[in-house]
Amino acid sequence: MENRISVTTPEFVNLEFETAGVGSRALALLLDWLILSTAGLLLLIPASLFMGLSEIVGNPFWSSLIIAVFFFLFLFLPLAYYVLTEYFMNGQTIGKKVMGLRVISDQGTAPGFLAVFLRNLLRMVDNLPLLYLVGMTAVMIHSREKRLGDLAAGTLVVSLRGQPMPQIRFLYANGEPLFASRELSPVTEQQWMTLDRYLHRREWMTPAARQTLAAKLVIVLFPDMKIEPGKEEFYLETAYIQLGPYQEHPYFMQL
Structure with missing residues (x-):
């Protein structure tokens, strides 16, 4: 069971x-x-x-x-x-x-x-x-x-053996990048995993909960970036795309 x-x-x-x-x-x-x-x-x-x-x-x-x-x-x-x-x-x-x-x-x-x-x-x-x-x-x-x-x-x-996570459906970051990857603060592997899980699971949340959590994640993961209120999800999507696979990107730091 x-x-x-x-x-x-x-x-x-x-x-x-x-x-x-x-x-x-x-x-x-x-x-x-x-x-x-x-x-x-x-x-x-x-x-x-x-x-x-x-x-x-x-x-x-x-x-x-x-x-x-x-x-x-x-x-x-x-x-x-x-x-x-x-x-x-x-x-x-x-x-x-x-x-x-x-x-x-x-x-x-x-x-x-x-x-x-x-x-x-x-x-x-x-x-x-x-x-x-x-x-x-x-x-x-x-x-x-x-x-x-x-x-x-x-x-x-x-x-770890369960049903695979659904594919991420990008809602905002399909056009021009919001910023260049060099503007990102370094993130740890755990922070990358947190971002990945949020984008996978956010559609199960209420709109208010999604917005609140996105705002908190921006502050925690990228404290140096100034984001216009209401565009936190756009920012997180763009960051995810810009960073790419964790192991291949130079903007990650080891714990």
Whole structure:
């Protein structure tokens, strides 16, 4: 059964998501475990080689040091994997990406490093007593299907596999551009996603709500531009067209 929730972003955009249930999260976790197991086996190769060399040398100090180093690597490999992938892959591990899942904050934005670190640090608690029994129980009883790590970090896992968004229907910006792209202030990826979602979903809003939200978005996303009252949607459409795909445009900045 789908569990759909609504969140309000810092830009006052209401977004609807489908939370990820136990089944899809378990499959994503299994894929990540397979990756971690493979990485662990690969680590055994240099570990065995170094141990063999240390025995040939016959120095107990080097043997102890090598054991300590590889023990540390094996111990922290899972935490490093989950933290680095979720942070640098925009809320996804490889397993989550395959399963179409993503970690977001309670405000619908990409989680920060501290939130990602905290939710993954608490995996050891969610994993108790074994096979994520505590975590799965929490997911099943929580209204937003959160495990303990999500509760502590203020995050949730959502499914990206739903009906595709409708195509954007441009209402105003079909003629001459309102301004050149060089006039735009730099925007972050999250701000670009907010603009994209607004233009996709605005036709579901009342005219008054659309106008109010458009005015707020112009102030938040492009504070340096002076816009004639009533032309905010025209401006947002033009900005969207001028910026083009996020990854290809120089007027975006990284968080």
